[in-house]
């Protein structure tokens with residue numbers, strides 16, 4: 001970088017990140033710099049290594065090699081500093097099922113060191129905005145998939161983190177709840193915070209994100225502002241298919257027995 005160049009501070013810096021499961025290399029030397037204040041999408045096909053990467057970036061899974069810095073702090077040398085500044089909605093979120101939604105937020109807020117009155121105030125507002133006020137006294141075990149995502153999001157936002165990591169936040173969520181979640185996230189990034197979310201739904205990423213990283217087979221294939229990654233392709237989906245080398249693959253061409261009523 002030239003001296004004197006003014007660049008936005010990075011929210012996340014990943015250098016030479018690797019993770020192997022047995023013989024399988026899930027993450028194969030990822031280098032990534034994610035700018036602060038953006039709505040960032042990490043996209044890639046099933047098994048690309050998105051969840052594994054996000055788990056290492058958020059301190060949930062120890063890398064075999066490489067470094068991760070979040071808002072200037074090393075995730076593995078300085079975990080408390082990082083965890084105070086991030087919110088995480090992991091895939092397959094585990095929640096305390098025998099608490100009500102309201103109790104879950106109260107517990108999370110106290111764990112985060114917030115004063116009780118502040119937790120109450122924020123919980124009330126979040127439950128309201130996320131359309132969960134009517135279900136706040138219901139046990140989490142009785143929540144639907146979409147409600148679980150929303151209470152998980154509320155818990156991840158309660159301490160007003162600088163960076164929010166979401167693994168497939170819209171999976172299994174109905175369109176109305178998705179719109180609600182989207183509104184909350186847009187408002188959050190408009191205030192200067194950073195959202196990093198993973199998805200394999202290109203249309204969603206294209207409509208939400210202003211910055212994307214494309215991952216396939218454990219590597220980053222392209223990253224940058226959405227318009228740059230899309231390039232001349234009409235859609236992100238098209239650009240993505242070309243990047244991961246799936247362009248022109250004839251889906252189902254060999255399944256000549258399928259359909260048509262023949263046995």
Ligand SMILES: Nc1ncnc2c1ncn2[C@@H]1O[C@H](COP(=O)(O)OP(=O)(O)OP(=O)(O)O)[C@@H](O)[C@H]1O
Nearest residue numbers: 021024026044045046047048049050051052053200
């Ligand atoms: N704990 C584990 N043990 C063994 N293999 C794993 C483990 N976690 C992930 N993998 C493998 O690592 C690869 C990357 O998985 P990962 O879940 O990171 O992909 P992903 O991009 O998030 O996929 P999806 O979009 O389907 O969730 C896959 O081949 C997966 O089978």
